[in-house]
Amino acid sequence: MSRIVHLAVKVDDLEEATRFYTEVFGFTEVKTGRNRQHISRHMTDGHIDFTLMKYDSEDAHEAQLAGAGPRLHHWGVTVDDQDAAAERIKQYGGEILSAEGEGALKFRAPDGTIAEVVKPGRYNEK
Numbered sequence: 001m002s003r004i005v006h007l008a009v010k011v012d013d014l015e016e017a018t019r020f021y022t023e024v025f026g027f028t029e030v031k032t033g034r035n036r037q038h039i040s041r042h043m044t045d046g047h048i049d050f051t052l053m054k055y056d057s058e059d060a061h062e063a064q065l066a067g068a069g070p071r072l073h074h075w076g077v078t079v080d081d082q083d084a085a086a087e088r089i090k091q092y093g094g095e096i097l098s099a100e101g102e103g104a105l106k107f108r109a110p111d112g113t114i115a116e117v118v119k120p121g122r123y124n125e126k
Helices: 014-025 082-091
Strands: 003-010 028-035 038-044 049-055 071-078 105-108 114-118
Touching (some): 003 114, 014 028, 014 038, 014 049, 082 105, 082 114
Parallel strands (some): 003 049, 071 114
Antiparallel strands (some): 003 071, 028 038, 038 049, 105 114
8 A cells, every 4th residue: 555655845954954843843863865966864753754855056956846945845655566656657647757766766746746656665664
């Protein structure tokens, strides 16, 4: 069964955003690392992977996928079969944005929303 396991938010100030979500909501930092043209700080509420993303530049291609400035960048759903999901995405009017073989297969839904499909366990969901 598919379920939402990940939310990614693009931020201007990684430390300020981290402080906000840890102090206001009690989210816990899990890991921080560089991924292509941004730093990702993975946090959790105990159930979902909540990631803060700070891009090196607003000019980075992936930074512009959801639009300029701070905002919800994408959400992720776990699926048993990424290839089958990719075919269904295309069949129903979605556009695949990631290169084949990437762990997180990003797509644009017909309504313009950016999301990704991942295999179970990518975000260590419970």
